[in-house]
Amino acid sequence: MLTFSSHFSQKLPYQDKNLLNEMLESLQKEMDGDEVGYYKLPQSSKKLLQELKPMDIDRFSQVVVVGIGGSSLGIKAINSILKPITKDAKEMIFFENSDPLTISENISKIDKDRACFFIVSKSGSTIETTSIFKTLIKHFSLELDNATNIFAITDKDSYLSKFATFHNIKEFNIPHNVGGRFSVLSAVGIVPLYIAGYDVEAILEGAAEFEMSFFNGHENHLLEKANYIYANSKKENINVVFSYADRLENFTKWYVQLWGESLGKLDRDKNHVGLTPIGLIGAVDQHSFLQLIIEGPNDKSITFINIEDFKNPLEIPDISLHGIEQTDFINKQSFNKLINEQCKATMQSVRQSGVSSDIITLDEISEKNIGAMIIYYELLTSLIGKVLHINTYNQPGVELGKQILYKNLGNK
Incomplete structure (x- = not known):
């Protein structure tokens, strides 16, 4: 199960319910059509399982x-x-x-x-x-x-x-x-x-359940987040995903590609638009990028991702080390608690510094939660693409680079 909360430093210039409904209807129209097919994958990909089960794997x-x-x-x-x-x-x-x-x-x-x-x-x-x-x-x-x-x-x-x-x-x-x-x-x-050996059926179920909940009007936080990002996109044009789990590092890389390749475009008036994605891992990047977030240009919004229960009881040993006894207060507490408290403290420091942030919490690592996370970010990307008035699904800039590479390597 995923939970969401947000703290935006800038007040929305409007909270137009009609606009939010238009955003939802726009994606519903896309889902019902044949031009964009990812919406149907949580259901249609289940057919693959029937093809795979007879295989000797x-x-x-x-x-x-x-x-x-x-x-x-x-x-x-x-x-x-x-x-x-x-x-x-x-x-x-x-x-x-x-x-x-x-x-x-x-x-x-x-x-x-x-x-x-x-x-x-x-x-x-x-x-x-x-x-x-x-x-x-x-x-x-x-x-x-x-x-x-x-x-x-x-x-x-x-x-x-x-x-x-x-x-x-x-x-x-x-x-x-x-x-x-x-x-x-x-x-x-x-x-x-x-x-x-992964339970892909559960991944698809998690994606399908979240997607259905969204289109049934139960995930308005997603619409509000897209609305906020768009409304403040000229000022806060960098979106940072700060994931508090090493195992989420490759997820943040997936997000960077999804966000960058989908949203960095020329809009319908030929203006250069887009939002720069950055993926960080906590608590490691508290010791690198956090300084820039708090005291650097106020041009970023932060999404924290944390895992409530890692299902691992590893604790800090009850050992006192000469000269560094000041850290003994943490003895006998779990690393699970430590990393989540680090996330909370970082989020609090960011908010006190006037930086917009929101947090996605996974109650645990599970196939259904990962499926929901994937479709969450895909839907969010489509929503922002709509309000930016761009083609979210092409990548002409990438294709240009390929053409130049092929020519330079001797392809006529």
């Missing part, structure tokens, strides 16, 4: 994912969060970047005879992904024809789809109307996470 002990951006970030986020609470979860190895040191290091971890390989690319021709895949084929002498340990996840009829068809490799398709950064609840995330 026990023969795999490693799940290798080759993909970048939206083809990996969401999967990594879920794997990082749920692995500590998922008994017998399989090892997941991610190939994302073109860094040769990381590629070589990851290759050394793979047991070819116990691994399955997922090649994930919506377009089917992502240069980082195809380059790494070729490297794996050569290194492991992978047999492509009728391979039962290689899977493709891509758009129907893409370049990768044609490759999979040619070699009779099992293929899972991404709905044509679902962009990469909104695709984690599609086959992109559901299939490899299922084979890795």
